[in-house]
Amino acid sequence: MIDTLNTTLRRIPAWTIYIVGAAWAAWLFYLGLTGGLGPEPINALEREYGEVGLKLLxxxxAVTPLRKFAGLNLLKFRRALGVTTFFYIxxxxxxxxxxxxQSFARVWEEIVKRPYVTVGMLSFVMMIPLAVTSNNMxxxxxxxxxxxKxxxxxxxIxxxxxxxxxxxxxxxxxxxIIYLMVILGLLATRIQWAKRTVPA
Structure with a gap:
């Protein structure tokens, strides 16, 4: 079953993720413009983009744990997932x-004043060097x-x-809470794997 799935995945080009990601972002924006995101479209669009970015992250x-523990090889898609994540953030x-x-002064004020904005901005800034270096060169x-490293x-992040x-x-x-628990769980698998691979 896994071998068949891996064979199918090898036939799917990684750039498909870019196309689907851009199309979904455009669709959400269209919904925001046409009232499809409810009475507060700006807040809804802001949240939708953030949630998609977190899901992609x-x-x-999950790519490495899935390969190590389930044999599912998604490595070819990891870079596209990372770049698309940055796009959504x-x-x-x-x-x-x-x-x-709608104001640079207020943006800075919000970053300094509100801890959740500070944390989000820190995560965003840390993503920039990863996005810049996500290429073969x-x-x-x-x-x-x-x-x-x-x-x-x-x-x-x-x-x-x-x-x-x-x-x-x-x-x-x-x-x-579920998102945080899933992330911590995925990071824990890396710790366990590292312990297993350390020579006695």
Whole structure:
């Protein structure tokens, strides 16, 4: 079953993720323009982009555990998932900054004043070097070891993103808690795998 699925996945080009990601972002924007996201379209669009970005981040984190523990090989899609994640987080930030806050001074004020915005911005800023180096040229120039070390920033980025979402929502909501637990669980699998591979 897994072999058949891996064979099918090998036939799907990685750029498919870019096309689907861009199309979905455009569809959400269209819904926001036409009233399909409810009475507060800016807030809804901002949240939709952020949630998709967090889901894609989780999908990227799941690639290695799925390969190691289930034999499902999604490695060819990991870079596309990462770049598309960054695209959605940029969209999330842009809607917040340009359509919601609408003032650079207020944007900075919100970052300094509100902890959940501070955490979200920190996660966003940490994503920038990963997006910039998500190409073969950067990998060759940096070398594999340095490149992999830099891209381990994905781990704190994911945790901070989940904490940002958890602090953002009003009242007790189970969804952001689930996201945080899933992220911590995926990171825990890496710790367990590292322990297993350490020579006695």
């Amino acid at each position: 989780i999908a990227g984190l 940029v969209a999330h930030f842009s809607v917040w900054a340009f359509l919601d806050v 950067s990998l060759r120039k940096m070398g594999g070891a340095a490149w992999r 830099l891209h381990k920033l994905t781990y704190p 994911a945790v901070l993103g989940a904490v940002h979402y958890l602090w953002l929502v009003k009242g007790f909501q189970i969804e952001p």
